[in-house]
Amino acid sequence: SCSTRKKKACHLPKLPxxxxxxxxxxxxxSPEPAATETGDSVKIRRLQIADRERGFLPLLSQLSSCPDxxxxxxxxxxxxxxALGDDHVILxxxxxxxxxxRRILSTGCLFVERKFLRGGGKVGHVEDVVVDAAARGRGLxxxxxxxxxxxxxxxxxxxxxxxxxxxxxxxYAKCGFVEKGVxxxxxx
Amino acid sequence: SCSTRKKKACHLPKLPxxxxxxxxxxxxxSPEPAATETGDSVKIRRLQIADRERGFLPLLSQLSSCPDxxxxxxxxxxxxxxALGDDHVILxxxxxxxxxxRRILSTGCLFVERKFLRGGGKVGHVEDVVVDAAARGRGLxxxxxxxxxxxxxxxxxxxxxxxxxxxxxxxYAKCGFVEKGVxxxxxx
Numbered sequence: 001s002c003s004t005r006k007k008k009a010c011h012l013p014k015l016p017x018x019x020x021x022x023x024x025x026x027x028x029x030s031p032e033p034a035a036t037e038t039g040d041s042v043k044i045r046r047l048q049i050a051d052r053e054r055g056f057l058p059l060l061s062q063l064s065s066c067p068d069x070x071x072x073x074x075x076x077x078x079x080x081x082x083a084l085g086d087d088h089v090i091l092x093x094x095x096x097x098x099x100x101x102r103r104i105l106s107t108g109c110l111f112v113e114r115k116f117l118r119g120g121g122k123v124g125h126v127e128d129v130v131v132d133a134a135a136r137g138r139g140l141x142x143x144x145x146x147x148x149x150x151x152x153x154x155x156x157x158x159x160x161x162x163x164x165x166x167x168x169x170x171x172y173a174k175c176g177f178v179e180k181g182v183x184x185x186x187x188x
Numbered sequence: 189s190c191s192t193r194k195k196k197a198c199h200l201p202k203l204p205x206x207x208x209x210x211x212x213x214x215x216x217x218s219p220e221p222a223a224t225e226t227g228d229s230v231k232i233r234r235l236q237i238a239d240r241e242r243g244f245l246p247l248l249s250q251l252s253s254c255p256d257x258x259x260x261x262x263x264x265x266x267x268x269x270x271a272l273g274d275d276h277v278i279l280x281x282x283x284x285x286x287x288x289x290r291r292i293l294s295t296g297c298l299f300v301e302r303k304f305l306r307g308g309g310k311v312g313h314v315e316d317v318v319v320d321a322a323a324r325g326r327g328l329x330x331x332x333x334x335x336x337x338x339x340x341x342x343x344x345x346x347x348x349x350x351x352x353x354x355x356x357x358x359x360y361a362k363c364g365f366v367e368k369g370v371x372x373x374x375x376x
Binding site: 057066109 | 244248252253254257261264265268269297299301302304305308313315316337345346347348349350351360361363364365366367368370371372373374375376
């Protein structure tokens with residue numbers, strides 16, 4: 001493995017290092033602590049292939065351009081990402097009480113980058129965090145992001161980074177993030 | 189594959205989609221255009237496992253904490269990254285005229301992230317760009333970064349992003365980057 005150096009002790013509940021248990025469901029993380037922030041029945045879990053039918057893509061389209069994917073296109077994308085195992089984790093917040101096609105209320109993604117720096121260190125990248133417009137203010141996004149940060153820590157990352165608009169600085173500060181630099185981009 | 193949508197035409201020289209040709213050398217990219225910026229003999233190429241002996245880690249240590257890796261630790265890290273194929277590219281600038289243990293004068297890395305957004309789109313992430321303190325001002329970092337951007341475009345990425353300090357905005361603007369947001373981080 002690339003991470004050959006001794007890890008710092010982890011003081012958060014250990015999440016199991018898991019692999020996808022099937023081609024239709026990414027491995028679930030350990031049971032979540034009580035939803036103290038929301039008090040509702042929404043569960044945070046890893047993305048399942050069936051989430052295409054539960055509103056996952058329409059939710060993403062609230063963040064950026066997200067054309068619909070056919071069932072087979074979705075499956076291919078899911079398989080590509082599942083092949084990365086625990087180096088790529090997509091979490092969703094599901095409300096089992098909502099209409100079947102609108103159950104996914106929030107999502108966020110973590111991928112783990114390996115480096116030569118830091119003794120073969122790992123960095124977690126948080127991407128594509130969004131909360132359904134009708135479900136904001138319930139702390140769902142924060143639950144997703146905090147869980148992603150826990151997973152990154154459990155995986156041995158020495159830091160987790162994300163890019164956002166300046167308006168979201170205070171939001172991510174609630175999850176322990178501090179401003180570090182500027183994000184630059186080239187669009188093709 | 190995750191990228192199921194039609195790509196925009198690419199107007200840059202096409203770089204071959206290549207796979208590592210052995211366990212000791214990552215696939216080389218196509219021959220580089222003439223080094224018009226530097227006029228020197230420095231070559232930009234993919235990282236080779238032998239670059240551990242050419243000063244690759246001491247160079248990285250000018251960017252961030254980079255403890256030495258034993259030969260086997262380095263090989264393990266190299267293999268982990270090589271397994272990602274063209275989704276992870278480390279370029280180096282090598283000066284064949286320099287002392288053997290100090291030939292790597294610049295490096296930069298690109299990894300390709302796959303998304304459900306943008307029809308199963310790809311984003312290039314540029315990381316760990318550094319130029320040896322004694323070799324700055326020769327345009328080596330810009331050559332590395334521009335090549336990484338070309339590779340990302342050739343791979344079908346719809347954008348390339350990186351994080352940097354505010355002082356480096358003008359530097360990356362020379363490679364076509366514009367400021368997009370803020371970088372936030374949690375350190376463990």
